[in-house]
Amino acid sequence: xxxxxxxxxxxxxxxxxxxxxxxxxxxxxxxxxxxxxxxxxxxxxxxxxxxxxxxxxxxxxxxxxxxxxxxxxxxxxxxxxxxxxxxxxxxxxxxxxxxxxxxxxxxxxxxxxxxxxxxxxxxxxxxxxxxxxxxxxxxxxxxxxxxxxxxxxxxxxxxxxxxxxxxxxxxxxxxxxxxxxxxxxxxxxxxxxxxxxxxxxxxxxxxxxxxxxxxxxxxxxxxxxxxxxxxxxxxxxxxxxxxxxxxxxxxxxxxxxxxxxxxxxxxxxxxxxxxxxxxxxxxxxxxxxxxxxxxxxxxxxxxxxxxxxxxxxxxxxxxxxxxxxxxxxxxxxxxxxxxxxxxxxxxxxxxxxxxxxxxxxxxxxxxxxxxxxxxxxxxxxxxxxxxxxxxxxxxxxxxxxxxxxxxxxxxxxxxxxxxxxxxxxxxxxxxxxxxxxxxxxxxxxxxxx
Numbered sequence: 484x485x486x487x488x489x490x491x492x493x494x495x496x497x498x499x500x501x502x503x504x505x506x507x508x509x510x511x512x513x514x515x516x517x518x519x520x521x522x523x524x525x526x527x528x529x530x531x532x533x534x535x536x537x538x539x540x541x542x543x544x545x546x547x548x549x550x551x552x553x554x555x556x557x558x559x560x561x562x563x564x565x566x567x568x569x570x571x572x573x574x575x576x577x578x579x580x581x582x583x584x585x586x587x588x589x590x591x592x593x594x595x596x597x598x599x600x601x602x603x604x605x606x607x608x609x610x611x612x613x614x615x616x617x618x619x620x621x622x623x624x625x626x627x628x629x630x631x632x633x634x635x636x637x638x639x640x641x642x643x644x645x646x647x648x649x650x651x652x653x654x655x656x657x658x659x660x661x662x663x664x665x666x667x668x669x670x671x672x673x674x675x676x677x678x679x680x681x682x683x684x685x686x687x688x689x690x691x692x693x694x695x696x697x698x699x700x701x702x703x704x705x706x707x708x709x710x711x712x713x714x715x716x717x718x719x720x721x722x723x724x725x726x727x728x729x730x731x732x733x734x735x736x737x738x739x740x741x742x743x744x745x746x747x748x749x750x751x752x753x754x755x756x757x758x759x760x761x762x763x764x765x766x767x768x769x770x771x772x773x774x775x776x777x778x779x780x781x782x783x784x785x786x787x788x789x790x791x792x793x794x795x796x797x798x799x800x801x802x803x804x805x806x807x808x809x810x811x812x813x814x815x816x817x818x819x820x821x822x823x824x825x826x827x828x829x830x831x832x833x834x835x836x837x838x839x840x841x842x843x844x845x846x847x848x849x850x851x852x853x854x855x856x857x858x859x860x861x862x863x864x865x866x867x868x869x870x871x872x873x874x875x876x877x878x879x880x881x882x883x884x885x886x887x888x889x890x891x892x893x894x895x896x897x898x899x900x901x902x903x904x905x906x907x908x909x910x911x912x913x914x915x916x917x918x919x920x921x922x923x924x925x926x927x928x929x930x931x932x
Contacts, residue, residue, distance in 0.1 A: 485510055485550075486870050488861070489568045491559050492578035494522020495538070495847050496837025498545045500576050500854035507862055510550040512572070512875045516558035517611065518888045518920040519896055520546060522580060524847065526608045529639040530654035530913075531646070538847055546890055554877065555888040556921070562885045563876055565806050565833070571876045573868075574832045574861050577807065577816060577823070578854070581799040581838040587631065591757030592795075596621045600636050600796035607643055607664075609657040609913035611920060619663045625792035626668045629766045631754050632796035633676035633683035640794050641672050642692055645699050645744050655904065655911040671745050673788050677753035677771050677779045680707070680731050681714035687726045693746055694734055700742040703735040707750040713777050755785060757793055765789045799843040807833070815842055821857030822864070834861050892924030899923040 486509045490497045493515035501511045519525060521539050528535045546553055559565060559579075568575045584599035586592060598621055605613040628644055630637050643651070648665050676683055683690075694701050708731065710718065718725045731748065739745075749768065756767040766788045771779040801816070803809035808825040810817045816835045817824050823833040836857040837850050845853075880887055888896070896914065900923075904911040914920050 486573040486865055487512070487873065487875055489514060489572040489575045489875065490578060491515075491568070491575065492522065492580060492837065492839075493517075493520035493546075493553065493555065494578065494580055494837065494850075495524060495542065496580070496840075496850040496854050497522070497576070497578035498542045499851045500578060500836050500858055501551055502545045502548070503855050503858040504576075504861075505545075505548050505550045507858070509573075510552075512552045512554055512877070513546065514554045514557050514559060514563075514568075514876075516556070516579075518556040518917065518924060519893060520553060520555060525913075526605060526610045528608075529604075529643060530608060530656045531642070531650055532639075533654070535847070546893070551890075552875075552877070553888070553890045553893060554880070555893065556924075557880060557885060557887055560805050562883065563879060565804055567879065568876060569832050571871075571873060571879070572832070573865060573871045574834060576834045576836055576857060576861065577804070577839060578835070578837045579801075579804075579839055581801040581814065581843045583800050583802055584795060585798040585800050587754055587795050587797065589754055589756055591759060591763060594757055594759045594763040595761060596624060596759070596763040596791050597757050597793045597795070600630075600632070600640050600794050601799065603640055603794055604636065607656060607660050609655075609660065609915035611915060611917040613915065615659065619659075621792050622663055622667050622669070624762065625790070627671040627673070627788070627790040628669055628792035628794060629673045629675060629754070629788055629790045630794045630796055631675045632798075633674065633685060633750075634796065634798075635685050635689050637674060637794075637796040638685050638689045638693065640796060641674055641746055642696065644669055644672050645696055645746060647697050650696070653909060655900070655909065655913045657913050657915045658907070659915075669792070670743060671747060673747040673749060673766075673790065675752045675754060675768060676748070676750045678773055678777070679710065679714045679750050680728050680748075681710060681717040681724050682773075682777065683727060683750075685727065687723060687730060690727055691730055694730070696744075696746075698742050699744045699746060700739045701734040701737075702739065702745050702747040703731055704749070705735045707748070708732055708735060711773055713773055713775065751779075753779065753781065754793070755781075758787070763791060763793060766793055799838065801839045801842075813842060815839060821860045886921060886925075888921070888924040895925075896920055896923045 584601040606618040755769040758765040770784040800814035822829040
């Protein structure tokens with residue numbers, strides 16, 4: 484008899500795990516709390532990075548495979564519990580990612596205008612849970628922004644805040660996002676890195692795009708590019724680091740052109756306080772130095788950046804699920820080789836893959852190898868055991884009246900987005916409202932299989 488597996492999460496990790504499981508002869512129910520699949524490929528990758536987002540085509544082919552059933556719009560922990568999944572399937576693989584932001588833990592962080600990069604990215608990608616009012620209120624009030632962090636997400640945020648309409652207008656951004664960015668009065672974006680340019684984690688391709696934006700100057704203080712021994716060693720050992728430093732030095736040497744918008748890169752700088760009463764008015768920044776071990780320490784020297792928008796982009800973190808062990812320090816589910824563990828013992832039938840397994844590291848392709856390793860553990864554990872049989876959790880969802888979007892429902896949403904985009908001269912326009920998404924899915928008669 485065939486093993487039946489539940490995969491919780493329809494992002495890259497979940498779908499790569501699904502692909503490996505189906506290839507091994509299993510049947511798989513892919514469960515996601517959102518009405519649409521693809522996770523951070525749809526709601527995390529910047530809309531103007533079309534080549535990266537095109538991996539959705541590959542992931543969709545996995546959903547088309549025989550033996551795969553999509554159960555979207557189902558929230559584990561609310562519509563169904565993990566315990567119920569373990570009772571209904573031979574094994575359960577949790578791949579729901581790391582969706583929350585890390586905080587700065589400084590004064591003023593909760594003032595109006597201070598937002599998480601996770602929330603801003605969700606807004607411009609058309610996530611149904613995005614708080615449109617808060618984000619657009621912050622944008623409308625701002626002429627200057629501070630972005631905290633020097634990874635690829637901070638680069639994406641900075642680029643979206645400064646890019647001309649011509650670059651973004653052909654993407655699948657919702658129309659209200661394009662309108663808000665179009666009316667934005669932001670002229671200056673300040674990017675803060677608490678260490679030097681050699682310690683930044685952005686990739687060279689994404690970094691270089693900042694210097695290619697029409698009507699935008701990149702401002703760099705040459706003093707920030709003086710490398711201490713730790714940074715010199717990094718440059719000598721890592722070609723990517725060396726290229727990044729070379730790109731930034733080129734901007735410092737190029738000087739300014741008088742462009743109407745500016746991106747300011749501040750290294751050896753960390754936010755100490757967000758100023759304002761009710762709404763933020765600026766950020767106090769402390770200068771730092773780097774120790775021999777590469778850690779950053781404050782010097783006590785500060786300066787202020789007048790700004791009405793602050794975006795913290797210092798990492799994602801996972802969240803716990805009821806009845807599932809959780810490492811609150813690392814914000815991951817504890818595991819050994821993908822087997823969820825509680826204490827020293829494995830939790831029978833429960834596995835984990837992706838960011839909730841290892842933390843928010845790597846690129847999209849990293850998840851394929853990671854998911855495959857988890858599936859290897861799962862299959863090894865099932866070998867020689869009888870299959871449970873049964874029809875999974877779908878009958879329970881029907882009894883509870885949960886509105887489930889199957890693959891044909893997703894296809895209907897996809898068609899509606901393409902039609903909306905075509906009406907506006909674009910390939911696609913993302914439907915951002917949950918009710919609209921569900922209505923589009925129902926137009927094809929989608930329901931729990």
